[in-house]
Amino acid sequence: MSSIKVVTNILKVNDELTRENKKLMNQKGLYVINLMSSPGSGKTSILEKVIARLKNEVKIAVIEGDLYTTKDAERIEAHGVQVVQINTEGGCHLDGQMIRNALSHLNLEETNLLIIENVGNLICPASFELGEDLIITVLSTTEGNDKPQKYPRMFEKSGIVILNKVDLVPYTNFNKDEFHKDIQEINPKANIIETSCVTGQGIDELCSWLKEKISISNPV
Amino acid sequence: MHEAAIVESALELILAKAEEHHLTKIRRITAKVGELSGALPEAMQFVFLNASQGTIAEGSDFIIEQVEATASCGSCDITFPIRFYHPVCPSCGGLDNQVLTGYELYIDTMEGD
Numbered sequence: 269m270s271s272i273k274v275v276t277n278i279l280k281v282n283d284e285l286t287r288e289n290k291k292l293m294n295q296k297g298l299y300v301i302n303l304m305s306s307p308g309s310g311k312t313s314i315l316e317k318v319i320a321r322l323k324n325e326v327k328i329a330v331i332e333g334d335l336y337t338t339k340d341a342e343r344i345e346a347h348g349v350q351v352v353q354i355n356t357e358g359g360c361h362l363d364g365q366m367i368r369n370a371l372s373h374l375n376l377e378e379t380n381l382l383i384i385e386n387v388g389n390l391i392c393p394a395s396f397e398l399g400e401d402l403i404i405t406v407l408s409t410t411e412g413n414d415k416p417q418k419y420p421r422m423f424e425k426s427g428i429v430i431l432n433k434v435d436l437v438p439y440t441n442f443n444k445d446e447f448h449k450d451i452q453e454i455n456p457k458a459n460i461i462e463t464s465c466v467t468g469q470g471i472d473e474l475c476s477w478l479k480e481k482i483s484i485s486n487p488v
Numbered sequence: 489m490h491e492a493a494i495v496e497s498a499l500e501l502i503l504a505k506a507e508e509h510h511l512t513k514i515r516r517i518t519a520k521v522g523e524l525s526g527a528l529p530e531a532m533q534f535v536f537l538n539a540s541q542g543t544i545a546e547g548s549d550f551i552i553e554q555v556e557a558t559a560s561c562g563s564c565d566i567t568f569p570i571r572f573y574h575p576v577c578p579s580c581g582g583l584d585n586q587v588l589t590g591y592e593l594y595i596d597t598m599e600g601d
């Protein structure tokens with residue numbers, strides 16, 4: 269019997285693919301966002317608002333991850349931006365191979381901002397890097413303010429944490445003070461933006477933030 | 489359940505290593521899994537049992553060593569365990585601390601013939 273010292277990262281295959289994808293994204297000058305949340309937090313609605321606001325200034329492409337359906341991709345496509353749909357067929361996250369396939373279907377010369385809408389799930393997507401420049405995690409007030417404590421990994425890695433459906437706070441037991449305190453403890457560098465797709469609150473703030481980031485990464 | 493993807497990835501790696509070392513049977517595998525890695529050892533065991541069937545790793549001991557999460561505070565020069573994912577320094581209460589361990593997710597060793 270022989271004993272072998274292996275010491276190899278289990279996610280090595282994904283990491284290698286992601287490194288290659290990242291190289292391509294950099295060559296094409298893309299700013300890449302990995303958008304994550306649990307199901308039903310409203311991330312597709314936020315994405316629609318952002319696209320409507322930015323599409324005349326920024327060339328946007330979207331990779332839509334979904335378990336089985338094409339509904340979200342159809343909503344995004346209606347805004348006239350490039351969309352590739354990935355059906356994970358039950359898989360709980362997107363990985364490097366899926367992103368590589370999706371990239372081959374996009375016209376990257378015609379893209380400045382690539383938004384990857386990950387599968388709705390607060391746990392698994394946080395373990396698989398996709399070569400993104402920014403992680404945005406969306407939490408909605410109807411999910412309860414205990415989620416960051418329960419699933420900290422995703423919040424820890426986020427550059428922006430969006431608290432969506434703030435218009436519903438009076439009808440829930442969501443504790444905003446505890447939420448802000450928890451995010452501050454888990455990830456003191458995160459920018460927290462409160463949004464509502466009903467009133468439009470926070471969408472301007474989010475768009476200005478993104479525009480600034482894109483212009484930094486793609487100097488004219 | 490992302491343990492499935494993790495274990496499949498691990499198994500791919502193990503089988504490639506075994507081939508490289510001309511093993512025909514794998515007896516024992518040890519993996520290091522950090523408390524903060526988001527992977528549950530019980531779930532990994534369960535997936536491994538199924539995924540390894542029909543491979544040379546079938547029936548091997550898949551041992552998962554959990555690694556405690558720790559961080560260090562630059563101002564106090566101490567290392568401390570992280571509780572509930574919050575790297576709060578127990579001495580000064582500072583938050584901006586460096587996480588040292590807890591994110592491990594790797595195959596450490598394997599044995600076979």
Ligand SMILES: [Zn+2]
Nearest residue numbers: 561564577580
């Ligand atoms: Zn300290």
